[in-house]
Amino acid sequence: MTVQAWAASTGYYLGDSLRQLGLRELEHQRGDAADSERHGVKGGIVVYAERSKDFVLVDGVKVVLEDAVGSLRGHLTISRTDYEKVFVPLLWGPPRAATAVRRIVLDPGHGGKDPxxxxxxxGYAEKAATLDTAARLKIALEKRGFEVVFTRTKDEFIELSDRPDFAARTKADLFVSLHYNGGGAGDTTSSGIETYCLSPEGQRSTNSGKAKATTTAEPGNRFDSGNMALAWGLQRQLLSLTGAEDRGVRRARFAVLRTLSCPGVLVEGGFISSRKEGAQIKEDAYRQKIAEAVAIGVAEYAARVRPAQKTQN
Ligand SMILES: [Zn+2]
Known part of the structure; x- marks a missing residue:
């Protein structure tokens, strides 16, 4: 491919684009098998990328990209959408909010006829695990000064579309949907935590669902920067507190995220279907860790977008 054709189709040199965001190259390794680069600044966020991988590590946390890391003339490259929708929000941070983050909607996944x-x-179902986690998270968030509202407080069925609507009605500042994962039939070994935010316009979902090819814009795309920053911050805390396998920050057009009127994410706090991880999730202590991790991540996010102090005239 010519350089011009590459520039039109793909995007940017990783190093150049990260330098624009204030990072320096700390290390690069060239080889036939795995070119890799590490960029960062002392005391700041470090980005690690490897050629052909569909993810980068941002402070050690996997963030799944729209396009795999490329390479041109000995330097790693990334797509323009990944630059705009992953690197800018994570390294510059989301814009400050007009008002402080206060009211959080917690959405315990499933319920009633949908286990x-x-x-x-x-003998353990996701709907029970999510409801219990939400109750623990409420306490953890209230301790940190947030106000919490639930989409459900008991074992009842709620339509997917009613969940984001609820966030709009209650004028929520953030939305967190809680889920636990499951593998395919007979899968008792898949494990790990993943956190989803809404796919930006023009980007595919990074899950393997049927909506993968869709690239439409959704109302929730207003909050792309906040969504990404919140997802990454929660994923980082979740991994740190549980020690679970990192399945990455991912993007999908989930029904509960599409029409949100505030930033929001969906957490898959481990595989309930797994023999080992499922047994952990059934333990109170594990769900408590999930709750604490989300609370810390939410508090960090709130601090990051706190409105600037008004100066007196
Ligand atoms: Zn679920």
Whole structure:
């Protein structure tokens, strides 16, 4: 491919684009198998990328990209959308909010006739795990001065579209949907935590769902920067407190995220279908860690977007 054709189709040199965001190249390794680069500043966020990988590590946390990391003339490259929708929000931070983040909507996934994922051997269903996690998270968030509202407080069925509508009606500042994952039939070994935010306009979903090819704009895309920053911050805390496998920050056009009127994410706090991880999730202590991690991540996000102090005239 010619350089011009590459520039039109792909995007930017990783190093150049990160330098624009204030990072320096700390290290690069060239080889036939794996070119890699590390960029950062002392005391700041470090980005690690490897050629052909569909993700980068941002402070050690996997962020799944729209396009795999490329390479041109010995330097790694990234797509323009990944620059705009991943690197800018994470390294510059989301814009400050007009008013402080105060009211959080917690959305315990599934309920009633919809049990979500099930671990039959343990007799444990996702809908029970998410409701319990939400109750723990409420306490953790209230301790930090937030106000919490639930989309459901008991074992009842709620339509997917009613969940973001609820956030709009209650004028929420943030929305967090809580889920636990499940593998395919007979899968008892898949494990790890992933956090989703809405796919930006023009970007595919990074999950393997049927909406992968869709690239439409959604109302929730107003909050792309906040969504990404919140997802990454929560994922980082979740991994740190649980030690779980990192399945990455991902993007999808989930129904609960599409029409949100505030920034929001969907957390998959581990595989309930897993023999090992499912048993952990069934333990109170594990769900408490998930709750604490989300609370810390929300508080960090709120601090990051806190409105600037008004100066007196
Ligand atoms: Zn679920």
């Amino acid at each position: 979500g994922k099930i671990n039959a051997a343990l």
